[in-house]
Amino acid sequence: MEAYLGEFLGTALLILLGGGVCANVSLPQTKGQGSGWIVISFGWAMAVFVAVWCVGEMSGAHINPAVTIGLAAADEFEWAKVPGFLTAQLAGAMVGAAVVWLAYYDHFKACDEPATKLGVFATGPAIRNYPFNVLSEVVGTFVLVLAVLLAADPSVEWPSPTSSTAEEQVTTKVGLGALGALPVGLLVLAIGLSLGGTTGYAINPARDLGPRIAHALLPIPAKGSSDWSYAWVPIAGPLIGALLAAVVVRIIG
Template structure:
């Protein structure tokens, strides 16, 4: 149960920080309106660093179903624990979105752009095309997983590793996050996408479920490929 709670709260923190920054940048009449990509990627970087620092010693702080599945696939995590981790991560992401919605409710009302409102919750391609979007998410998560495994094999202290992971997430967002908004985490997109569907977001428009396969499946494929390559190289 301790691991379940750690993964749930850790993923909640991740989404609260990350989506909170997006809301601050995208929604009208906020102090951070039009803050840009630097602010958004920094939010996700800090959003992963802090939960990893806090919960890494309890649950390893996966906070990402793609990471959990990849670690299990190469024997570094028990398959028996996978279901509880995935459930915790999706619930945490959903609840994080609910909190962002509550905090920014008045700003959702003040914003007329349905696309901006949707962007607070879930990713979308900047130019339509499932193929390129799938490749982008796959490559982004491949980088994430491969470097996480490499960091795990170093002698760096846990706190330094957490900071390095945060910098990694920041770098991925700045470099290849442009085409899709970079999910690189199925829970980060699917949990909030469900929240967007269920919550009474003013003027939210239709939720795009046709795109959901990209941020859910591509990160899993990318993480698995990275993990399998890593163990065969090292």
């Protein structure tokens, strides 16, 4: 139960801070209005860092169905736990998105552009071309999950206390504490800056679907469509990318 709670809390934090930076940059009359893509990319990277930092000990901080399924496909996570993790991630994403709406309530009211409001919640393509939109999500998620699967903990070596020769070494993995969450945040920053300009780099089905559902359900004035015709792209693309990453790791491992 603690692991599922960790996934719920972690994904809620992810969307609260990630959706929050989108609101700050996009909505009218905010302190950060118009501050641009660098701020959005950095904000999402820090959202991932905070979420992983806070719940890593509780659940492993997948906070992403693509990561959960990629780990399971690579035999590094139990398939029996996958449905519970995915449910917790989706619920957390919906709650995080709802809190963003409350935090920026007046700014949503001041916004008269439905597409801008939706952009706080969900991703969308710069150029709508479904095959290439899916490809963009596949590539970004492939990089994310491959790096997660191949990540190595730092280690140190010293002479064995039971050995009479200096050549025999003991290797011990060393944790980084809170800094252990930093590499994945930097990874997401790199993906956002390099690959995010085409679709907004969902690279996480819960990150898009949960807030999109929240957008559809919340009483946001003049919110317009939730663009369900596009919603399958940030689900299918990340899942394909995650499975491809798992296949590559199995081949090289």
